[in-house]
Amino acid sequence: RAKDMGRGVSVSYEDAFDAEKRQEAMLEAELRAQLEGDGIGVAFQPLINAATGRICGVEALARWPRSGGAAILPDVFIALAERGGLIDTLGMQVLTKALAAARAWPGIGLSVNISPLQLKNPSFVAQVTSITGAAGFDPHLLTLEVTEGVLIAHPEQARRALDGLKSAGIKVSLDDFGCGYASIGALRQFGFDRMKVDRSLIQAVDRDENGGAVLQATIALANALRIPVTAEGIETEEQAMLLRLSGCDELQGYLYGRPVDAATLGGQFFPASAPRKVVRA
Ligand code: C2E
Ligand code: MG
Ligand code: MG
Ligand code: MG
Numbered sequence: 171r172a173k174d175m176g177r178g179v180s181v182s183y184e185d186a187f188d189a190e191k192r193q194e195a196m197l198e199a200e201l202r203a204q205l206e207g208d209g210i211g212v213a214f215q216p217l218i219n220a221a222t223g224r225i226c227g228v229e230a231l232a233r234w235p236r237s238g239g240a241a242i243l244p245d246v247f248i249a250l251a252e253r254g255g256l257i258d259t260l261g262m263q264v265l266t267k268a269l270a271a272a273r274a275w276p277g278i279g280l281s282v283n284i285s286p287l288q289l290k291n292p293s294f295v296a297q298v299t300s301i302t303g304a305a306g307f308d309p310h311l312l313t314l315e316v317t318e319g320v321l322i323a324h325p326e327q328a329r330r331a332l333d334g335l336k337s338a339g340i341k342v343s344l345d346d347f348g349c350g351y352a353s354i355g356a357l358r359q360f361g362f363d364r365m366k367v368d369r370s371l372i373q374a375v376d377r378d379e380n381g382g383a384v385l386q387a388t389i390a391l392a393n394a395l396r397i398p399v400t401a402e403g404i405e406t407e408e409q410a411m412l413l414r415l416s417g418c419d420e421l422q423g424y425l426y427g428r429p430v431d432a433a434t435l436g437g438q439f440f441p442a443s444a445p446r447k448v449v450r451a
Pocket of ligand 3: 345346366368402
């Protein structure tokens with residue numbers, strides 16, 4: 171029908187395009203203000219040791235607490251921050267806040283997501299090591315999660331950054347494995363310390379007759395390369411059982427805990443470390 175209406179419609183397409191750009195600019199300004207003000211929020215989701223069933227780490231996930239506005243999902247505001255040149259600031263803010271919270275949970279690993287764009291920044295590694303040092307956090311307990319996009323788009327910069335992190339004792343994990351190009355080569359060439367199987371592969375087990383086989387083959391591949399595997403998005407006991415049997419050593423999902431603020435996670439998993447009243451005899 172658009173074709174029949176001719177010129178008039180193309181103008182209204184342009185209007186729609188302009189409206190979208192205005193909307194984006196407004197949202198970007200709001201995000202910038204949030205970063206300059208209270209900052210972006212951080213939620214924490216437990217990572218469970220598959221052998222012991224105990225918490226062994228937490229993943230930090232950015233949250234945008236919008237006063238008076240509808241919630242915006244991380245996938246949306248992270249992309250907005252990337253387009254608007256705000257991702258370096260956002261990323262370092264999440265890292266700083268996550269390290270401060272994780273210090274209260276001794277011996278627990280901390281995983282923080284990193285945008286591929288951040289790895290392109292030549293001072294990225296220096297910033298990460300300086301923030302980690304300032305927080306007094308053991309770098310060996312820190313893992314940065316990256317998706318494979320950067321490895322394809324900017325292999326040289328990515329390699330330099332990943333090598334730098336490794337020398338500082340920081341681990342790097344390949345996030346969302348199996349939902350993109352499933353770059354088997356990259357897993358080895360870039361020396362990843364861990365692979366995270368994407369939620370979609372776990373959900374496929376219940377939906378698609380070959381889902382279980384694909385999932386098990388993916389985990390077997392990582393096992394063959396001696397790369398430990400985390401499965402994300404586990405919602406049922408059946409999924410957890412299959413993953414344990416397949417050789418997955420770390421489990422994450424709503425079955426074990428949703429992403430929550432630091433105080434809530436501390437109360438759920440580390441009640442002993444919560445501040446207590448001193449009782450005098
Ligand atoms: P991700 O790194 O793959 O994080 C896992 C996502 O799966 C999170 O979504 C988490 O809430 C969700 N999830 C965990 N368990 C379950 C489950 O059992 N069922 C379902 N349905 N979902 C589950 P979230 O928090 O919306 O984050 C989405 C993505 O946004 C993240 O995916 C990550 O790529 C990105 N992101 C989040 N925080 C940051 C950040 O600080 N920096 C960067 N660069 N990206 C971030
Ligand atoms: Mg992640
Ligand atoms: Mg993931
Ligand atoms: Mg994912």
